[in-house]
Amino acid sequence: MMKRSLLIGTGSYLPARVVTNDELAQRMETSDDWIRQRTGIGQRHIAADGEMTSALATNAARGALERAGVPVSELDLIVVATTTPDDTFPSTATKVQHALGMTRGFAFDIQAVCAGFVYALATADNFLKAGQGRTALVIGAETFSRLLDWEDRSTCVLFGDGAGAVVLRSEDVEGASTAWGVLSTHLHSDGSARDILYVDGGPSSSGTVGHVRMEGKEVFRHAVSKLSNVIDEALTANGMTSDQVDWLIPHQANRRIIEAMAKRMGLPMTRVVCSIEKHANTSAASIPLALDQAARDGRVKSGDLVLMEAIGGGLAWGAGLVRIGLPTAGNQGQAKAMREEPAPIA
Ligand code: UT7
Numbered sequence: 001m002m003k004r005s006l007l008i009g010t011g012s013y014l015p016a017r018v019v020t021n022d023e024l025a026q027r028m029e030t031s032d033d034w035i036r037q038r039t040g041i042g043q044r045h046i047a048a049d050g051e052m053t054s055a056l057a058t059n060a061a062r063g064a065l066e067r068a069g070v071p072v073s074e075l076d077l078i079v080v081a082t083t084t085p086d087d088t089f090p091s092t093a094t095k096v097q098h099a100l101g102m103t104r105g106f107a108f109d110i111q112a113v114c115a116g117f118v119y120a121l122a123t124a125d126n127f128l129k130a131g132q133g134r135t136a137l138v139i140g141a142e143t144f145s146r147l148l149d150w151e152d153r154s155t156c157v158l159f160g161d162g163a164g165a166v167v168l169r170s171e172d173v174e175g176a177s178t179a180w181g182v183l184s185t186h187l188h189s190d191g192s193a194r195d196i197l198y199v200d201g202g203p204s205s206s207g208t209v210g211h212v213r214m215e216g217k218e219v220f221r222h223a224v225s226k227l228s229n230v231i232d233e234a235l236t237a238n239g240m241t242s243d244q245v246d247w248l249i250p251h252q253a254n255r256r257i258i259e260a261m262a263k264r265m266g267l268p269m270t271r272v273v274c275s276i277e278k279h280a281n282t283s284a285a286s287i288p289l290a291l292d293q294a295a296r297d298g299r300v301k302s303g304d305l306v307l308m309e310a311i312g313g314g315l316a317w318g319a320g321l322v323r324i325g326l327p328t329a330g331n332q333g334q335a336k337a338m339r340e341e342p343a344p345i346a
């Protein structure tokens with residue numbers, strides 16, 4: 001018998017305001033053509049004044065809890081991945097905890113920039129496997145627009161705001177059911193590459209919030225090689241090959257990086273969830289946001305094997321292999337506590 005963290009619900013939230021490439025082209029020296037060709041981005045959502053990361057996160061969380069059929073009273077922990085917390089402290093996760101009306105358990109933030117969701121998933125999974133809680137909410141949420149220098153066209157056109165969330169529930173499984181839930185996560189970082197992607201501010205360095213600075217070409221180069229390696233690592237660790245993967249759900253930083261990963265895995269783009277055109281790069285939110293949208297439009301179904309990967313500032317990167325949903329009656333093995341219906345996310 002072993003513990004698995006089953007992924008039983010997803011949710012997401014986007015601020016109402018949409019900013020198109022054309023709108024940006026009216027404000028700065030850029031064009032819809034350049035942005036689409038170099039990145040695949042067509043538009044981004046931008047949070048309203050006063051609309052904070054915790055509000056985006058709470059909305060995404062409510063959707064995930066509802067679809068999982070999990071009441072707030074059953075939650076043991078909340079992990080929020082964000083680079084754009086409401087305040088330096090308290091954590092955004094504790095604000096979400098309060099907003100949801102969760103009066104027990106614990107909540108904390110994780111900071112791994114664009115790799116944040118994979119780090120948060122790994123953290124929550126390890127807490128659950130260690131028996132420190134049974135039900136976790138894992139959220140990626142950002143108001144990244146607040147970190148942008150709107151005078152720097154090489155970065156400000158790339159990012160957007162949003163949030164995504166998943167509910168993990170720990171179950172004792174054996175037999176076929178061991179191939180469900182979070183199969184493995186793989187995390188890496190390399191602080192020597194700090195200068196190619198960073199924010200030029202912070203509470204300890206300058207007392208200001210700062211702005212994103214990036215050497216795009218260098219980051220691109222690292223992304224392609226490091227993500228390829230971590231994808232191989234995740235598949236090898238599970239004795240799997242890429243043809244067994246139903247969906248690649250990558251971090252949405254650049255369509256060209258996403259296509260390079262799909263090509264390397266031999267996957268057609270029809271098996272890749274690519275939401276960059278509508279959302280741009282939402283940092284820690286991009287994977288759970290893409291996952292939720294694909295679950296809700298019927299692409300990703302209970303039982304699908306999903307490979308997630310991301311890289312960002314640090315550099316920090318990682319991957320996770322997850323079989324989505326709940327084991328069904330046919331292959332549930334010892335998972336007696338689980339409902340027999342497929343997960344409600346599909
Ligand atoms: O999520 C965190 C991880 N981040 C990433 O993975 C991002 C990785 N990098 C990238 O996605 C790409 O490097 C970018 C999209 C950021 C840039 O694309 P690129 O093909 O590497 O372009 P570049 O930076 O080499 O710039 C090419 C040209 C430059 O002009 P010159 O020097 O060739 O005359 C830039 O000044 O494009 C110019 N440029 C722009 N032109 C119109 C830069 N930004 C813009 C812009 N509009 N917004």
